Amino acid sequence: MTRSVKVEFHLPFIYGEKARNVPVKEEQVNRMNSFWFCEAQRSIPMTDASDERVEGAPTKKKAGTMVARASAYLAENRRLDTLLRRKNAQPPVKKKTKKPRIMHDMIALEYRYQKSAKVVQRAWRRFSQRTFWQRYFATVHAATVIQRRIRGVLCRKYVAVWVRSRLRFVSKIQAVYRGHLTRRILATKIEWEQYNANVIQRWTRGFFGRRRAVVARQTMAALHIQCLWRGFHSRKRSDRLWLGAKVTRLQSLSRGYFVRKHTLAMxxxxxxxxxxxxxxxxxxxxxxxxxxxxxxxxxxxxxxxxxxxxxxxxxxxxxxxxxxxxxxxxxxxxxxxxxxxxxxxxxxxxxxxxxxxxxxxxxxxxxxxxxxxxxxxxxxxxxxxxxxxxxxxxxxxxxxxxxxxxxxxxxxxxxxxxxxxxxxxxxxxxxxxxxxxxxxxxxxxxxxxxxxxxxxxxxxxxxxxxxxxFKFYTKSGKIQVHKPTARVDTTFCIGGTDLLALQRPKPTAVDALADQVKLVTVEAQLTQAKAMFNPLLVQFSSTHGAVHELVKTKPPPPPRPVEIIPNNCEPIDTPSSPNKRKMATNLSSALPGQLEPKTKPRTRKMAAKPMPKSANVPWSLLDQLEAEKAKFKTEKTMHALGFDKRKKKHP
Missing domain, CATH: 1.10.287 (Helix Hairpins)
Known part of the structure; x- marks a missing residue:
């Protein structure tokens, strides 16, 4: 009975943690084949017969049989391993390729390019968005300004139309009353103008006569002063001629001494x-x-x-x-x-x-x-x-x-x-x-x-x-060392007079005396003019006061009749123009029995108003005052309604 020898080979598909890389499939197959080839070619050592690990003493035939068996075992193991590898095939592991240093540089450079591109794109998007919003807000602001201007123009236009329609009847009443008052005071005005002209002429003739008398007295005094001065000057000249022959020598000696002394000092x-x-x-x-x-x-x-x-x-x-x-x-x-x-x-x-x-x-x-x-x-x-x-x-x-x-x-x-x-x-x-x-x-x-x-x-x-x-020369043709001073202007006016000349001292006595003379002269001229025009001013002030009293004591005008219309219509004043009369007639014909006037409107023909030559009452100033009052009321109304120009409201 022979025993089969079992040979196991473990293929190292996955290595330990110490391994740097994993070999590919071809490298594993080559290693396994080389190991099998080595095992197949390895010779079995001959052992002694006394060795207990061996069943019997090996012979040459037995050794050949063992080699053949080992080869059969190797072939069977190879076949089994191939079947197992095909059944449990693992995915191929990519070999770790060597990455040169330039690849790292290229990757880093590409990363920097991408980062720079992101920065540029982010800056461009921020700039585009900011530009868009700036243009948008500028457009909205311009539209707001245009709307505000148009609304202001339309409001002013409508308010002006409203004011003109409101003041039309007031102007008519003022014109009628002014004509009546002018015709009433015209005769009195003409009489007062004649009387005032006579008074002005009388006082003017008296002033010029007194002025001619003063000039005559001054001329006589000047002649007397000239006579006295000529006598004094003639006597002084005679004395100089008598003493000249004896004093000339003394003067020449003294002048020579002083000139020499001055010359040495200079x-x-x-x-x-x-x-x-x-x-x-x-x-x-x-x-x-x-x-x-x-x-x-x-x-x-x-x-x-x-x-x-x-x-x-x-x-x-x-x-x-x-x-x-x-x-x-x-x-x-x-x-x-x-x-x-x-x-x-x-x-x-x-x-x-x-x-x-x-x-x-x-x-x-x-x-x-x-x-x-x-x-x-x-x-x-x-x-x-x-x-x-x-x-x-x-x-x-x-x-x-x-x-x-x-x-x-x-x-x-x-x-x-x-x-x-x-x-x-x-x-x-x-x-x-x-x-x-x-x-x-x-x-x-x-x-x-x-x-x-x-x-x-x-x-x-x-x-x-x-x-x-500029060089100044004397009459003899020599260069003038000292420049000529400007001429002193002795003329003066009331505006340049010092009113505190008699109270506040001056740095120099000459200036103080000149200011005092100017002040006294101006006061004398003002007193003379006041005394000359005092009667005329008294008459003018009394006439102006009488006219104002007459205007204040005049009875008030009768009230204007007002027509009563139904509740669904607004009250209409008595028409003062043909168009309004026609409109009132149309309304009365269209609504019979509904319009019941309390009083009949008075229609009287206005006589042609004569053009006055001149007006004693300042009607133009009164018109301006009324216009300013109306303008002030309009501004108050606009302010109450919210149309204030000082407030800048944006929609």
Missing amino acids: AARYHDAAVAIQKMFRGTLARTRVDDILRDRETHNRKVVMDVLDAEIGWHKEYMEKLQRRLAKTKLETRVVDLEGDLYRLHQQVGDLECIYLDMMEQKAKMSPRAITDGWVSEMEDKMTKQRAMITAAKFDAVFGTGLDFKRSEAELQERRASIEKIAFRTTQLKQWRAEEFMDYWGREMQELAIRRDVARRRNIAEQRRKWT
Whole structure:
């Protein structure tokens, strides 16, 4: 009786957490086939007959039979595994592809583009919405303003029509009453005008007669004063002629002494003034020269500093270009990228080797007792040792080989880039310093140029003023040193008179006396005019008061008759025009028996009103007053109804 040997193989479809990736289906099939091939080719070791684990001593025939059986077992197991794999087929696992670094950069760049596009779209939508609402509110506001203006125009138009229709009868009554009052006082007015003209003429003739008398008295006084002055002047001239011969010598001596003394004093003053002017001018000139020297020195120093900065900027630029050329020549960036790819592949290789090692450990743990007795454990351990050595060698290469080269190259690249960035920052800093120095230098030069232009302009203006200055000459043809003063205007008016001249003191006695004379003269003129026109003003005031008393004591006019109409109609006043009379006739004919007037309207023909030559009562002012009253009432009505212009109501 022979025993069948059961060989179990566990396919590692899914690995542990330590595995870096999952092998694809083809890789699993290749691993299984290679393992079966190795097991099929493995020779069975010959054991001693005394070994208890073996039933009998093996022979060559028996060994061949065992190999054939093992091959049959392997073929059967392969068939069963294929059927199981087809029945419980798992979805293929995608192999993790290597993503180069440029893909990450492209994805990051695309993300930034999308983010920027979102920002631009959001800003554009916000701007479009804000523009739309601005236009909408502007349109609504314009429509509101137009509606308000149109409503105001229509309201004013309707109110004006209402006011005109309301004041029509009032104007008619006023015209009738004014004609009656004018005809009543016309005779009295003509008499008073004649009397007032006579009084004005009498007082005017008296005023001019008295004025001519005053002029005659003043002429006689002037002649008397002239006679006295001529006598005094003649006597004084005679005395001067008598004393002239003896006084001339004394005057010449005294004048010569005083002139010499004054000349010496003036010479000393002129000398001191000249010395002071020269000292001031020399000091100003010296300070100007010192300032120019200092400014030139500072300008030179600034130029030297700018030249030094330019030289440093040029050297830094050349040095930065030199470092960039060295970096490009070494191809360090390409080398770092290649080493990074190699290091990535080494890490993947280490992960694959570790996955294989884990598979071996699982297969070793799941071996059957027959496989253990056949010696497959020792072979599996040898393979695991070799696999472990391969893993150690791969890790050593990843850490101390390619990894160390990558870190050294990356450190060197960062160091070179840092030096280039440092040189670039230093160049930017030098450029900024140079720009600031140039702006300071340029502003200083422009300020100095502006000051010089201003000085030249002022000198030119002064020169032109000196050239075009008016020169006054005396009658003898010499230049007049002292300019002639303006003539004093002795005329004055009532508006320019100081009313407090007699109470408030002036700074100078001459001005105070002149103001007092003006005030006294104005008071005298006002008193004279009041005394001349007093009788005429008294008559005018009494006449005006009598007219006002007559107007106040006049009896009121009779009430106007009003027709009574049914409840469904409004009351209609007595028509005062042909159209209204016609309308009233039509109403009375259309409604017989309904219109019952209390009193019959009086119809009397108005005589033609004569045009008065002039009116003593100010009818135009009264009309304006009535119009203002009507306007005030209208404004109050509009304010009560809510049509106030000061209120800005928006719909």
